Amino acid sequence: MSVLITRRCTACGSCIITCPESALTSAPLMPAVDPDRCTDCLACLEVCPVDAIQPSAHPIHPIEVESYRIMNSEVDFSSWPAGQREVVARMVHATADDSFASSARIGSEAVEGAISALRSGAPVICDARMVMAGIPSVPTARCYLDQVERSPEAGTRSAAAMTAAAADHPDGAVWVIGNAPTALMALIELHPRIRPAAIIGLPVGYVGAAAAKVDLWAGPWRELAITNVGRKGGSAVAAAAVNALVRMAVDGEWGSDGGTGPGRRVGK
Ligand code: SF4
Ligand code: SF4
Structure with missing residues (x-):
């Protein structure tokens, strides 16, 4: 699993500062996610002020x-x-x-x-x-x-x-x-x-x-x-x-x- 940044993102940068694994980095429009670094701690979801981050693994119907x-x-x-x-x-x-x-x-x-x-x-x-x-x-x-x-x-x-x-x-x-x-x-x-x-x-x-x-x-x-x-x-x-x-x-x-x-x- 990893996380997904959605269109709600306002590029405030809070998640980048928070991520303990440096899995989020600054990108032109919004943070980029490195799935190899992400440990699924979900700390970024907690700090995002606009609920722009979602867990990316989704159940398959x-x-x-x-x-x-x-x-x-x-x-x-x-x-x-x-x-x-x-x-x-x-x-x-x-x-x-x-x-x-x-x-x-x-x-x-x-x-x-x-x-x-x-x-x-x-x-x-x-x-x-x-x-x-x-x-x-x-x-x-x-x-x-x-x-x-x-x-x-x-x-x-x-x-x-x-x-x-x-x-x-x-x-x-x-x-x-x-x-x-x-x-x-x-x-x-x-x-x-x-x-x-x-x-x-x-x-x-x-x-x-x-x-x-x-x-x-x-x-x-x-x-x-x-x-x-x-x-x-x-x-x-x-x-x-x-x-x-x-x-x-x-x-x-x-x-x-x-x-x-x-x-x-x-x-x-
Ligand atoms: S889930 Fe945790 S490790 Fe993964 S990007 Fe968010 S804060 Fe970083
Ligand atoms: S905390 Fe939310 S709004 Fe701020 S940069 Fe991260 S995803 Fe975008």
Whole structure:
């Protein structure tokens, strides 16, 4: 177990001073948690003035356990290495669409980069509020769509929101596109002006989604990418990929036996 800092955090720093194991460190938006140091004393929960800290271990509902059992009996994830496998399994689990087990594409540095960023409290930039809604345990999730009041003459609000977010977070953010192909295209065009930690590029739709994902996989950020082939995608599957990464970031060990499960400890 470890602890989770939620969006209520006001960055007052009390928990950092209190932690007897130095498991909490200052990060850009709120404290980062080192699960290898945390001893679950829960002293930080006691001092937080806004109840922003929660124990991170959460009971797994029996339906989720059964769902994973059925999925693992029907879908072969064995070709995916540990870490990537957990991400792909969560994508399949969230959609009940086993085609993601073969259509997913994950770069060699994407999982490690995302886990490291999440542990350090890096911002997680989402292209839509629906994506944010699916990752409630990520306190650093942000969506810039509301900062773009109307569509620019050229391009879309989603694309303009990516540009606005890039101005604030040029380094080390995790970028999550689960809705708009134009957002992913705009992000790709920001190379090399920004330096993402990882990119979850899973937009959906008949116009532009497949092409945007091809460009991501063919481009300079390929090794940082979590994406797939084709039109399928969406907020739910993008959020599922993030949630798999969050679980690995918090739990601290990677799976190694080829199986997947809702309660497996699968981080670094
Ligand atoms: S639970 Fe204890 S050891 Fe863990 S981060 Fe909080 S104060 Fe530190
Ligand atoms: S988690 Fe709570 S105690 Fe820690 S910095 Fe945020 S508001 Fe302060």
